[in-house]
Amino acid sequence: MSVQLIDVSHIYAQGTPFEFAALKDIHFSIEKDEFIGIIGHTGSGKSTLIQHLNGLLTPTQGSVLVDGVEMSGAKGDKLALRRKVGLVFQYAEHQLFEETIYKDIAFGPKNLGLTEEEIENRVKDAMEVVGLDFDTYKERSPFELSGGQMRRVAIAGVLSMKPEILILDEPTAGLDPYGKEDILRSINQLHEKQQTTVVLVSHNMDEVATLADRVIVMSKGQILMDAPPAEVFTQVEKLDEIGLSAPDILYLMRALKKAGLDVDDKIFMPEEAKEDILRALKSGEGKPCLKI
Amino acid sequence: MQKAIEIKNLQYKYDRDEEEITAIYDLSLDIYEGEFVGIIGHNGSGKSTLAKLINGIIMPTKGDIFVYGMNTKDENMIWEIRQKAGIVFQNPDNQIVATIVEEDVAFGPENLGVEPSEIRKRVDEALEKVRMSEFKDRKPHQLSGGQKQRIAIAGILAMEPRCIIFDEATAMLDPSGREEVLACIKQLNKENNTTVVYITHYMEEIVEADRVVVLNQGDILMQGTPKEVFARVEELQSVFLDVPNITNLAHQLKKEGLAIPEGILTVDELVKNLCPSS
Amino acid sequence: MFKDITIGQYYPVQSKIHDLDPRTKIVYTFVYIIILFFANNYVGYALGVAFLGFLIAMSNIPLKFVFKSVKAILIIILITVILNVFVTPGNVLLRIGALKVTDAGLINAAFMAIRLTLLIIGTSLMTLTTSPIALTDGMEYCMKVIPGVRSYAHELSMMMTIALRFIPTLMEEADKIMKAQKARGADFETGGILKKAKNIVPILVPLFIGSFKRADELAMAMEARCYRGGNNRTRLYELEYDKNDKIAYIITAVMVAMIIASRFLPLMRIPIQ
Numbered sequence: 001m002s003v004q005l006i007d008v009s010h011i012y013a014q015g016t017p018f019e020f021a022a023l024k025d026i027h028f029s030i031e032k033d034e035f036i037g038i039i040g041h042t043g044s045g046k047s048t049l050i051q052h053l054n055g056l057l058t059p060t061q062g063s064v065l066v067d068g069v070e071m072s073g074a075k076g077d078k079l080a081l082r083r084k085v086g087l088v089f090q091y092a093e094h095q096l097f098e099e100t101i102y103k104d105i106a107f108g109p110k111n112l113g114l115t116e117e118e119i120e121n122r123v124k125d126a127m128e129v130v131g132l133d134f135d136t137y138k139e140r141s142p143f144e145l146s147g148g149q150m151r152r153v154a155i156a157g158v159l160s161m162k163p164e165i166l167i168l169d170e171p172t173a174g175l176d177p178y179g180k181e182d183i184l185r186s187i188n189q190l191h192e193k194q195q196t197t198v199v200l201v202s203h204n205m206d207e208v209a210t211l212a213d214r215v216i217v218m219s220k221g222q223i224l225m226d227a228p229p230a231e232v233f234t235q236v237e238k239l240d241e242i243g244l245s246a247p248d249i250l251y252l253m254r255a256l257k258k259a260g261l262d263v264d265d266k267i268f269m270p271e272e273a274k275e276d277i278l279r280a281l282k283s284g285e286g287k288p289c290l291k292i
Numbered sequence: 293m294q295k296a297i298e299i300k301n302l303q304y305k306y307d308r309d310e311e312e313i314t315a316i317y318d319l320s321l322d323i324y325e326g327e328f329v330g331i332i333g334h335n336g337s338g339k340s341t342l343a344k345l346i347n348g349i350i351m352p353t354k355g356d357i358f359v360y361g362m363n364t365k366d367e368n369m370i371w372e373i374r375q376k377a378g379i380v381f382q383n384p385d386n387q388i389v390a391t392i393v394e395e396d397v398a399f400g401p402e403n404l405g406v407e408p409s410e411i412r413k414r415v416d417e418a419l420e421k422v423r424m425s426e427f428k429d430r431k432p433h434q435l436s437g438g439q440k441q442r443i444a445i446a447g448i449l450a451m452e453p454r455c456i457i458f459d460e461a462t463a464m465l466d467p468s469g470r471e472e473v474l475a476c477i478k479q480l481n482k483e484n485n486t487t488v489v490y491i492t493h494y495m496e497e498i499v500e501a502d503r504v505v506v507l508n509q510g511d512i513l514m515q516g517t518p519k520e521v522f523a524r525v526e527e528l529q530s531v532f533l534d535v536p537n538i539t540n541l542a543h544q545l546k547k548e549g550l551a552i553p554e555g556i557l558t559v560d561e562l563v564k565n566l567c568p569s570s
Numbered sequence: 571m572f573k574d575i576t577i578g579q580y581y582p583v584q585s586k587i588h589d590l591d592p593r594t595k596i597v598y599t600f601v602y603i604i605i606l607f608f609a610n611n612y613v614g615y616a617l618g619v620a621f622l623g624f625l626i627a628m629s630n631i632p633l634k635f636v637f638k639s640v641k642a643i644l645i646i647i648l649i650t651v652i653l654n655v656f657v658t659p660g661n662v663l664l665r666i667g668a669l670k671v672t673d674a675g676l677i678n679a680a681f682m683a684i685r686l687t688l689l690i691i692g693t694s695l696m697t698l699t700t701s702p703i704a705l706t707d708g709m710e711y712c713m714k715v716i717p718g719v720r721s722y723a724h725e726l727s728m729m730m731t732i733a734l735r736f737i738p739t740l741m742e743e744a745d746k747i748m749k750a751q752k753a754r755g756a757d758f759e760t761g762g763i764l765k766k767a768k769n770i771v772p773i774l775v776p777l778f779i780g781s782f783k784r785a786d787e788l789a790m791a792m793e794a795r796c797y798r799g800g801n802n803r804t805r806l807y808e809l810e811y812d813k814n815d816k817i818a819y820i821i822t823a824v825m826v827a828m829i830i831a832s833r834f835l836p837l838m839r840i841p842i843q
Contacts, residue, residue, distance in 0.1 A: 042436065042466045056749050079755065087753040094743070095750040097775035107772065111755030143779065144309075146335065157754060174382075174463050176335045176493045177534030203466045206537065243468055248537050248559060255563045259570035270537055274544050277566065281550070289567035290550060347794050371796050379794045386784045387791035391703050391735045398806035403796040411806045433738040447795065 001067050001084060001164050001197075003053055004029040008062035010048050022048040024221045026062070030165060030199065035191050037212030037229070038201045041243060045221040046201050047090075050167045053199070054085035083112060086163030090170040092154035093147065101127075101145075101153050102138040108161040119160075126156035129194075130186050148179030155183070159190070166190065167199040172207065184211065205247045209233060209268050217244070234266045249273045256280075261289045294360075296455045296487040297323040297346055297377065301355035304341055304510075315341040316510040318355075325454070328481045328488045330498030330518070333507035334532045339491045342507070343459040346489070347379045360454065375404060378448035382460040384440035385432075393435075393443055394419065394428040400451035411450075418449040421484070422476050438469025442476055449480075455487035456480070462497065470497075495522070496536050499557040506533070523555030538562055579639070581698045586814060587629040588699045592708025594815045598822050599696045605829050606685055606692075614832040615681060618688050621825050622695070629699050639694035640687055647686050654679035706730045711809055724800025732788070740781065747776050 010023040022045050030036060030053070040046050051057040052064055055071055055078035064071045071081050089095065098104035105126055109119040124134050130152040142153045155171065168187065172180040188211055190196045202208050208215055208229065215232040217225040219242040225232050233239070233246045236254070245251075250268040256277065257265040263280045267273050281292050304316040316338045323329050333339045344350045346357055348364040359377045362369040378400075381387050390396035394415050401411045419425045422442040432440060441461055448456055458477060462470040474497055480486045490498060498504055498518060505515040508531045514521055522528070525535050525543040535543070542556035542565070552565040563570075582588075587595075602622075609615050626636055640647075660674030697705065710727035713719045719726075748758065751772045758769055 041468060051749070054753060056752060079757070082753055082755055087750075089746060089750045089753070092750065094780055095747050095754075095772075095776050097772045097779075107751075107756075108754040111757065148335065161755065176532070178334050178532035180534075245467075249541065252538060252541070252559045252562060255559055256566060259563050259567040261567055270541050270544075273541060274548075277545060278548055281566070288569040290552075290565075292550065344790075349790055349794060371798070374794055374796050379791075381787065381791055381794075383784075383787060385739055386787035389735065389788070389792060389795075390731060395703075395806060399792075399797070400795040402804050402806060403798065405802045405804050408804060408806060408808055411804065415806065431738075432735070433742075451795065 002029055002031050003085065003165065004065040004068075005049075005052060005059075006063050006065065008052060008059040008064065010045075010052065010057060011060045014060065022221055023052075023059075026052075026221075026223060028216065028223060028226060030197060032164075032197055033195055034197050035211060035213050036197075036199045037208030037215045038199060038218060039203065039205065039208055039215065039244060040218030040224075044218040046218050047169060048221075049218065050087060050169060050199065050201060053165070053167060054087050055081040056087070083161060084163060085165045085167065086158040086161050088155050088158045088166070088168040088171060090173055091151075092158075092171070093142075093150035095157070096142045096150060096154055099141060100139050101132070101142050104142050104153060105156045105160050108157055112161065122160040122162065123156075126159040129159055129190055130156045131182060132156065146179075148175050148182065151175065151179070151183065152186070155186070163196070165197040165199065167201070169201045170203065171200070172202070172204070180207075187211070205233070205245065209247045217242075229268070230266060233268050259288065294325040295322050295358070296325045296327070296360060297321075297489070298358040299346075299355070300357070302342075302345065302352050302357060303354035304338075304345060304350070305353045314510060316345070319510070319512060320355075321505065321512065321515075323455075323487065323489060325487055326481075326485045328478075328490065328500075328502045330501035330504045331489060331491045331507060332493060332495060332498060332504060332533065333513075334493060336509075337507040337531075338510035339507050340459055341510075343379060343457045343489070343491055346377060346457055348373050371404075375400075375451050376453055377455040377457060378451055378453040379457045379459060380441070380444050380448055380461045382463050384437055384444060384464065387444050388432045388440060388447075391431060392428075393424070393430050393432060396432065396443060397428075397446045397450050400447055404451060414450040414452065415446075418446040421449055421480065422446045436469060437465045438472045441465065441469070441473045445473070445476060445480075453486070455489065457489040457491070459491050460493070461490075462492065462494070470494075493533070495528075495534060495539075499536070506531070518557060519555035521555075522557060523553075525554075579635075579694065579697050580701050581631050581635055582701070583630045585628060585630040585699065587625060587695075589814065590699075590818055591809055591811055591815045592700050592704040593711050593809060594811070594818045595696045595700055596705075596708050596712050598818065599693055601822055601826060602692045603689060605826050606688055608833060609685075609829050610833050611835065613835055614829050615684050615688075617825070617829050617832060619684070621821075622688060622692055625695060626691075629695065631695075631698050635698065636691055636695065639690050643686070643690055647683050650682050650686060651679040654682050702734050703731065706734070707807075707809060724803070728800075736781075736784070739784075740777065743780055744773060744777055747773050 005026050005028055008023055008026040009021065012020045012022055026049060038046050048057065052059060066081055096104050098107065102123055105123045106119050109122045127134050127137065132152055142150055145153065171183050171187065184207060187198060187200065191198045200208065200212060212229055215227065215229050216223055217232060224242065225235065233250055236246045236250065239246050247268040249270055253263050253265045253267050253273060256263050261280050261284065263276050267276055281290055284291065299319060299321045302316055302319045305312055305314045331339050331342065345352060346359065348370045351365060357364045359373045362373050364373055388396050389399050397415045397418055398411050401414050419428055422445050424439065424442050424446060427435065427439065432443065435443065462473050465473060477488060477490065478500065481488045490501065492498060501518055503515060504518050504521040506513040506521060506528070513531060514524065522535060522539050525540060528535050536557065538559055539557055542552060542562050543554065546552050546554065556562050556565060606618055609618055655671055655675045656669050658672055658675035658678045660672030662670045662672055664671040706727045710723050713723035713726065756769060756772055
């Protein structure tokens with residue numbers, strides 16, 4: 001499925017002194033199988049944008065099309081839209097409410113009116129994706145888990161809806177490095193094995209750089225860049241201007257090139273950087289750098 | 293140098309669901325006046341428990357903690373300990389008490405029974421130090437995360453402490469918020485000579501610390517200068533800590549046989565080592 | 571989106587009334603409520619209306635806002651009026667079946683309506699001109715003078731302050747949780763009242779759990795900042811009376827004297843119970 005936003009604007013508290021335009025003329029689409037990273041500052045409109053993708057917010061102007069069908073406005077079938085587009089909010093563990101992990105994850109599928117058997121299958125699948133053992137955890141209370149585990153239960157609660165597009169708002173915020181990696185691994189698996197389209201909202205450049213194949217940079221309610229990571233992250237000056245910084249490996253490669261080492265200054269992944277630095281050092285003659 | 297905090301053979305156990313859990317095994321650590329000590333460890337390593345123990349919010353099962361010579365177990369001293377060693381917590385929303393910024397900053401000195409005119413002076417100074425003076429009449433919920441956290445710091449500063457413990461004070465902030473709070477803390481340490489105990493799981497934040505202490509399962513795994521600690525990349529990764537990208541890359545390059553030192557922390561340092569004669 | 575909603579009905583403009591000490595306004599409101607019951611003829615009521623009108627004019631608050639509070643209790647006023655019209659004995663003016671309308675009934679009903687309206691406008695003028703924080707402060711000071719509640723004064727006002735502080739935070743959180751559950755297919759709009767009540771559980775439970783966690787953390791943070799109740803505590807702003815407060819107290823006294831005096835005017839007494 002595809003979601004298209006056509007000239008979408010969103011204004012909060014319209015007609016009051018607190019009027020605030022959170023989105024201005026947003027125009028973009030999500031195609032099947034994409035992994036999109038959305039970056040931008042707090043207040044850049046990221047959260048408002050993703051809430052339009054599953055009908056939680058309706059545009060003040062413009063329209064949202066899902067597979068070519070108008071979804072915004074009163075006639076749009078919002079429940080059907082939410083079935084297809086799953087949204088995991090920031091600090092998603094704050095939405096847990098059931099006595100057992102099983103019941104909490106089953107909340108979504110139950111709202112869809114599925115059979116008990118189908119619900120159980122979905123809960124099992126969702127727990128597997130986030131790396132929680134079904135038999136060990138299903139009867140436990142979600143509130144006795146660690147922060148990272150609670151987050152995973154909350155994500156499973158959205159996965160059990162079997163969305164075709166999964167949107168995650170800062171899924172790793174506040175977790176320790178170990179918990180972070182766990183969650184990112186699950187998301188990546190979901191994308192690669194189950195062909196789920198993923199939209200990842202993040203402050204963390206490295207996260208987006210490693211996972212996404214398309215990056216959208218937002219600033220002041222507008223889309224500033226929309227391109228593959230290599231294209232976005234190499235525009236360091238443009239990112240600096242809006243107070244975002246590129247992955248630090250990129251800064252290193254640029255500094256090395258300036259120092260006289262013949263490296264590719266568009267590299268931002270650590271692994272590639274290592275290979276390229278070794279290659280450059282090996283071939284370097286008469287350069288002010290180490291010789292190997 | 294005077295010891296700000298002295299931790300002697302500290303042990304802390306607590307009960308959860310009738311199960312005894314040892315959060316801190318046998319920890320001894322001295323923190324000196326004016327130092328910037330980074331304490332790092334993954335969740336469950338005992339680092340937040342340590343912060344609450346130093347502040348006398350919880351009591352050691354065994355061993356002692358002395359804050360400027362006062363034992364945290366001494367009930368008569370508890371308020372003086374909390375005044376001398378303030379603490380800033382993780383969630384900015386859950387530590388602001390008042391509905392107006394300056395009244396919140398005044399909360400600590402009010403509790404200490406400071407004269408109104410002196411409170412006024414302290415509040416203004418504290419807000420100045422965290423560069424939030426122009427926000428003194430605002431409501432806390434209208435501020436950004438980074439601004440709220442700076443208000444929380446000002447609230448502690450107004451109590452005129454000599455040491456501040458930051459318990460993952462930047463964990464819930466976005467990158468720019470984290471930067472502004474960290475800059476503020478570094479400045480306090482340098483210009484105010486405030487002793488800083490900085491608890492975090494972000495390694496990048498403590499590359500400029502005087503000393504880094506790595507906690508794992510309620511024990512000190514290693515300590516030393518950031519350089520010494522970050523040189524031990526594999527050991528850190530084995531306790532689920534994230535080494536900064538540049539440090540990790542330098543480590544990988546060294547493993548390939550390059551003649552560069554361990555514990556490289558910044559881009560500039562790595563460039564200098566790779567291209568020494570540039 | 572909830573960030574800028576003002577809590578309570580405080581109307582933030584500059585005025586002499588806004589600048590008065592909260593204690594002055596609390597005392598005035600209290601006295602005004604009591605003195606209204608002393609008025610027993612139209613001169614008394616006219617005085618009540620005049621004093622209140624004077625204050626409203628001074629407060630720079632649009633009349634529309636002042637009367638908004640009356641709207642909320644319009645039904646109560648109507649019921650009171652109807653009861654008074656039909657129940658009060660006196661010279662019968664009109665008969666509708668078993669019901670009688672008397673002259674005393676009409677007068678009584680009119681005065682009751684005026685009295686209720688004045689009560690409501692009088693109290694809401696206090697909340698319109700005093701920020702919740704100042705009101706809390708004022709109440710703490712006022713309670714300290716009353717024996718019996720004196721020892722709880724600080725605690726009660728601290729509770730109110732914290733409540734005011736967290737209302738916007740919790741509103742935002744409720745909004746977020748509601749959206750999160752909607753994203754999981756929860757439906758809050760359709761169904762009967764029972765179903766709707768049941769559907770609110772997925773919002774209330776996380777909200778409660780979140781609040782308890784906040785309460786716990788806040789208590790710890792307050793303790794770490796040396797909070798130990800109201801004893802020996804000082805304040806950044808001590809409440810202090812200035813010239814205008816003294817004038818306000820004098821005006822209050824004049825009002826009391828005039829309304830009590832009005833009772834003894836040789837006018838028709840209205841049999842108000």
